[in-house]
Amino acid sequence: MLRDRIIAHFLPKPPETLGVAVSGGSDSLALLVLLNDWRREGGPKLVAVTVDHRLRDEARDEAEQVARICEGLDIPHETLAWTDWNGQGNLPDQARRARYGLMVDWASARGIDAIALGHTADDQAETFLMRLAREAGVDGLSAMAATRRQGKVIFCRPALHISREELRDVLRDRGMAWVDDPSNADLAYERVRARRVLAALAPLGITAQNLSNVAHHMSDVRDTLYWYAFLAARKSVGFQQGDLLIDRKGFRALRGEIARRLLQDALKWVSGAEYGPRGRAMDLLLDAIRSGNSMTLQGCQITVGTEQLRVSREYNAVAGLRCGTDEIWDGRWKITGPVTVGAEIAALGHEGLSECPEWRESGLPLASVIASPAVWQGRELLAAPVARSENGWSAEMIRDGEHYFAALLSH
């Protein structure tokens, strides 16, 4: 039964209370209805949430429609409004980030640990087709994760193996209407075109379910590749302060897919970026390493030495960063020292380096030292803990080497 396939996602330890993100579309509404059947038979308490992005006039009515449906089902419901778009960046992407951010804050404030999303096998299949156009590799063609943590909240996708039509049948059976977002018919959207193409592929026996299964096979392969990248990293990766070092001989022996993953995560670890470089940029880096050339990429300096590859922070990427001594600098350095009025953290730079005669004792190359955090009071250098000019201050990485290894296993 459909409901049992949904419930299976949460077993053996269902949450006490489950948030459900309901846009009003058929997928999330059917999910709500099925979860509600479970609630009535002793499943988790439910709280529904809708985000009104304030981008379309109808969105308010849709949120109200969801609120009414929830009232009928006896499920508490809240609408969250997105009001603080600063006009920057790509709108759909910003709206999506804001939606997840609002839901995380909402759930955290109410002690809700998990939120269910209505992604279906059709979403998966459409994404798969869209990625084909971008010549995606294994990672790009991999299925969405059934769960994803953001902050304290776990987002779950219990309907990922179920088709949209199966979910719509649930609503049809109960005579329930759903919101049809007008953009779903707008061929300007790639996803809408992918939906059309998917329907046209039926005579070949290619269905949403097939493609979703292929995406799941791909994610098994991706996990396997990351596992081998993790094993390789354990053998050939080490750390020196904020730098990541890779044994060159070990690296040379790796197959392309493994080397690429190990390196991508190395750049993520050093730069703190959400994603590592991909595609062409990554090809260029691997070529440069093979030819023994150093280069910069994604705010990192990759230096090819005889024995080792060194990934360090690029000075230019941090030259303009300033923060208070009680804040984390460059997303990874925590500086501790005596309370000092007007002290700030900024990169050491060449100017500061000239005041650190002992810097070579750090064992780090010059490029790494000038990109390391220092304590300044105006233009006066108070301390440079990485460059061995401590003056009562210390610098500690909040992301240690274990974070790097763990990240390889959590893609």
Ligand SMILES: Nc1ncnc2c1ncn2[C@@H]1O[C@H](COP(=O)(O)OP(=O)(O)OP(=O)(O)O)[C@@H](O)[C@H]1O
């Ligand atoms: N405005 C909204 N309010 C509440 N939940 C929403 C809203 N929009 C989407 N969702 C939730 O997200 C699910 C997926 O919808 P959609 O594919 O539009 O989202 P997405 O966030 O763009 O997906 P992805 O995470 O793949 O980027 C929906 O089934 C629903 O559970």
